Each structure stands twice: as C-alpha cells, then as structure tokens.
Amino acid sequence: xxxxxxxxxxxxxxxxxxxxxxxxxxxxxxxxxxxxxxxxxxxxxxxxxxxxxxxxxxxxxxxxxxxxxxxxxxxxxxxxxxxxxxxxxxxxxxxxxxxxxxxxxxxxxxxxx
Amino acid sequence: xxxxxxxxxxxxxxxxxxxxxxxxxxxxxxxxxxxxxxxxxxxxxxxxxxxxxxxxxxxxxxxxxxxxxxxxxxxxxxxxxxxxxxxxxxxxxxxxxxxxxxxxxxxxx
Numbered sequence: 281x282x283x284x285x286x287x288x289x290x291x292x293x294x295x296x297x298x299x300x301x302x303x304x305x306x307x308x309x310x311x312x313x314x315x316x317x318x319x320x321x322x323x324x325x326x327x328x329x330x331x332x333x334x335x336x337x338x339x340x341x342x343x344x345x346x347x348x349x350x351x352x353x354x355x356x357x358x359x360x361x362x363x364x365x366x367x368x369x370x371x372x373x374x375x376x377x378x379x380x381x382x383x384x385x386x387x388x389x390x391x392x393x
Numbered sequence: 394x395x396x397x398x399x400x401x402x403x404x405x406x407x408x409x410x411x412x413x414x415x416x417x418x419x420x421x422x423x424x425x426x427x428x429x430x431x432x433x434x435x436x437x438x439x440x441x442x443x444x445x446x447x448x449x450x451x452x453x454x455x456x457x458x459x460x461x462x463x464x465x466x467x468x469x470x471x472x473x474x475x476x477x478x479x480x481x482x483x484x485x486x487x488x489x490x491x492x493x494x495x496x497x498x499x500x501x502x
C-alpha cells in the first residue's frame with residue numbers, strides 16, 4: 281500500500297512536554313514538508329527537506345525541530361518552546377524536481393492542555 | 394509568509410449548480426495547484442497547472458492558469474453532495490508552495 285502515513289491521528293500532551301509527530305512515505309520522493317493548519321486557515325510551512333540530512337526552515341519554524349536521517353522519514357518535534365502548539369499538522373511529499381505535485385498525508389491533530 | 398487571496402471564502406449552493414472560485418497573488422508563480430480537503434483529513438490534489446494560459450479539466454472540474462501568472466480559477470460544474478469541503482489553491486515558485494486561505498463549499502439540500 282503506497283503513500284504517506286502519519287501517526288498517530290490524534291495526540292494529546294500536557295503543556296511543557298516535547299512531542300514527536302511521525303511522517304513516513306514509500307513514494308520514493310526526495311522532498312518532504314511539514315505544515316501547520318489552524319481552524320479556518322490555510323496551511324503554513326514549518327520545515328522542509330529536499331534531500332536526506334538537509335532541511336530548511338519554513339515560515340513558522342520557531343518552537344519546532346526536524347531531522348531527515350532517512351529518505352522515507354521526516355519526524356517533527358513540537359518543543360515546549362512552541363507557544364500555541366494545538367493544531368492540525370500535515371506532512372507532504374513531492375518528487376523534488378521543481379514544479380512537482382505535492383501530496384499530503386492524513387494529518388495528526390495535536391492537542392496540548 | 395505570503396498567503397494568496399482566495400475568494401469567495403465560502404459558498405452556499407444547491408446541488409446541480411456550477412461553482413467558480415479564484416486565487417490572486419501579487420507575485421508570479423510557475424505552477425498552480427488546486428486541492429480539496431475534507432474535515433479532519435489531508436488535502437487531496439485535484440488539478441495541477443504548469444503554463445500560463447493553460448486550461449485543464451479533471452471530470453467536472455476545470456482550472457486555468459492566468460496569463461499574468463498571478464492568478465488561477467477553479468470551476469466545478471453540476472455540483473454533487475460529495476463536492477462539499479474546503480478548496481485550496483497553491484502557487485509554486487522555487488521549492489515552496491504558498492497556499493490560499495480556502496473556499497468552503499456547502500451544498501444546501
């Protein structure tokens with residue numbers, strides 16, 4: 281079964297705890313992206329990676345960290361420094377050749393109380 | 394970061410009606426993408442446009458890449474209940490996509 285998987289679908293954490301969201305793909309895509317979506321809003325880019333062992337900050341990287349040790353995996357850590365972490369988090373991938381179509385995973389809804 | 398101006402923000406239509414929505418930007422893009430998102434799910438790619446003036450269809454959906462490269466529109470003909478959802482445009486220049494704020498489509502029984 282091909283595609284992008286994000287787990288878990290729902291995640292609950294207490295304020296002050298770091299939490300890591302998983303994103304795995306078997307599409308053999310080079311580029312991977314993390315977006316944040318708040319109610320009634322569009323998608324905002326957190327981090328992206330065009331190649332293994334390299335990643336760049338997006339528009340709202342503060343309070344987040346990522347790693348790209350394998351082509352298939354791009355985990356996102358929401359740290360305690362992120363002031364408003366409750367949101368819907370979406371992972372996406374594309375072939376990385378410029379002008380490529382970006383495909384999304386099913387998302388993880390994180391609630392921090 | 395920049396966001397695209399997408400309009401209308403919401404639409405309430407009856408089943409069978411045609412729908413039109415658009416996105417405008419102050420910047421040019423090389424690629425325009427249109428996505429549909431159901432509640433609690435990830436966006437699904439509907440149509441991709443790569444060339445100014447390009448008109449592309451996918452079933453009842455038709456999208457166009459504006460000549461100025463700063464706008465795009467999406468039309469849905471003869472709407473059906475499963476068209477309900479939020480539609481996002483996205484423009485690409487370089488490595489990143491810039492997303493519109495979404496158009497929420499509701500079908501009135």
